[in-house]
Amino acid sequence: MPSASFKDELLAEIKNLRAFAISLSGSVSLADDLVQEALLRAWSKSERFQPGTSLRAWLFTILRNIYYSNYRKRAREVQDSDGVYARRLTVPGDQESHLDLEDFRKAMTKLPAEQREVLTLIGASGLSYEEAAAICGVEIGTIKSRLSRARSRLVELLGLDETADAPVEARIRRAG
Amino acid sequence: MTVARTSKTKAPNVAAPDPKAVEAIGQALKAHYTDLVHAPLPERFVELLARFEVADRVPEPKGSRDAIG
Numbered sequence: 001m002p003s004a005s006f007k008d009e010l011l012a013e014i015k016n017l018r019a020f021a022i023s024l025s026g027s028v029s030l031a032d033d034l035v036q037e038a039l040l041r042a043w044s045k046s047e048r049f050q051p052g053t054s055l056r057a058w059l060f061t062i063l064r065n066i067y068y069s070n071y072r073k074r075a076r077e078v079q080d081s082d083g084v085y086a087r088r089l090t091v092p093g094d095q096e097s098h099l100d101l102e103d104f105r106k107a108m109t110k111l112p113a114e115q116r117e118v119l120t121l122i123g124a125s126g127l128s129y130e131e132a133a134a135i136c137g138v139e140i141g142t143i144k145s146r147l148s149r150a151r152s153r154l155v156e157l158l159g160l161d162e163t164a165d166a167p168v169e170a171r172i173r174r175a176g
Numbered sequence: 177m178t179v180a181r182t183s184k185t186k187a188p189n190v191a192a193p194d195p196k197a198v199e200a201i202g203q204a205l206k207a208h209y210t211d212l213v214h215a216p217l218p219e220r221f222v223e224l225l226a227r228f229e230v231a232d233r234v235p236e237p238k239g240s241r242d243a244i245g
Binding site: 004007151 | 193194197198200201202203204205206207208209210211212213214215217218220221222224225228229230
């Protein structure tokens with residue numbers, strides 16, 4: 001049976017796990033089901049966790065596996081109705097960003113899940129390329145190319161590439 | 177079945193977007209994620225964890241009253 005300290009560590013990771021789940025699935029309600037399932041699985045398989053390694057990375061791996069095996073199809077159906085998922089979760093204006101976050105979130109939902117997850121893992125949740133590669137079960141090179149494709153696509157979706165008549169600075173400022 | 181493609185042609189300009197654009201995206205991504213991380217946690221998770229039983233209870237110094245059956 002897992003220890004009390006494992007439980008505390010698990011509790012401390014839930015917010016991050018949920019943030020990852022929302023980013024990955026594009027839906028708060030799906031994300032919460034996913035997190036619940038991942039927590040149950042983590043608890044029942046806790047002996048497989050190697051102390052000293054990253055609990056966050058381990059939990060992300062579990063959640064991701066559940067997502068791709070059971071939730072991916074549902075996510076596609078839900079996303080449209082639940083598209084601007086994060087609006088009700090957030091307090092506007094307390095974060096530093098020059099882009100409109102609503103626009104950004106919409107653009108994120110248009111990326112393939114593989115790109116969205118890499119963006120989230122590397123760009124937001126503070127994991128290393130190595131950890132991201134392990135979580136996704138691919139080579140580091142694949143992570144890097146997905147990341148660069150994701151960025152290019154976002155630049156395109158957000159209209160940040162139309163440098164000819166509107167410099168990037170202007171577009172960013174206008175959006176913010 | 178791609179969703180909402182922008183006006184650009186398909187040719188993926190994977191090479192290198194403007195560094196300023198990439199930076200703006202990086203900032204937005206962090207802000208977006210920070211928002212999510214700071215969102216209040218639904219009660220169901222706290223309740224769920226409360227139901228998880230743990231093994232190594234700290235042993236009480238003397239004869240504990242709430243003996244585990």
